[in-house]
Amino acid sequence: MTIKTLTRADLTHSIFRQIGLSRTESAELVDTIIEEICSALTRGENVRLSSFAAFNVRQKNGRPGRNPKTGEDYQIAARRVISFTASDAVKTQIQKAHAGRKMKVKARPIDPTR
Numbered sequence: 001m002t003i004k005t006l007t008r009a010d011l012t013h014s015i016f017r018q019i020g021l022s023r024t025e026s027a028e029l030v031d032t033i034i035e036e037i038c039s040a041l042t043r044g045e046n047v048r049l050s051s052f053a054a055f056n057v058r059q060k061n062g063r064p065g066r067n068p069k070t071g072e073d074y075q076i077a078a079r080r081v082i083s084f085t086a087s088d089a090v091k092t093q094i095q096k097a098h099a100g101r102k103m104k105v106k107a108r109p110i111d112p113t114r
Contacts, residue, residue: 008034041082051089055082 008030015026037055040047047055062078086094 044080049087051087053087053090054085056085057082 008027011030012023012026015021015029016023019026021029037047041055041057044057046057058081060079060081063076064073065076066073
């Protein structure tokens with residue numbers, strides 16, 4: 001099974017086809033949106049995209065850690081991390097698609113000789 005990854009180029013091509021902007025303008029639009037999201041997260045702001053997802057910046061405290069290979073103790077530094085939370089609309093859409101795929105799979109007959 002091949003897993004497809006959605007890329008910036010895919011988004012650009014989709015905008016080009018559906019909206020009719022030039023390829024250059026479409027690429028600039030995608031880049032501007034991604035840059036704005038990254039800038040907001042860098043400033044420590046949370047980003048909410050209605051009916052899609054939320055990106056939240058959290059502060060994680062420093063803590064003791066251990067190198068599993070050597071067993072050596074060390075301190076893990078405090079840091080800021082981003083968490084992604086899908087909206088209920090996206091979760092529902094994914095569940096429906098997953099359920100649809102399950103129904104398409106045919107049950108295999110059980111081989112009594114095995």
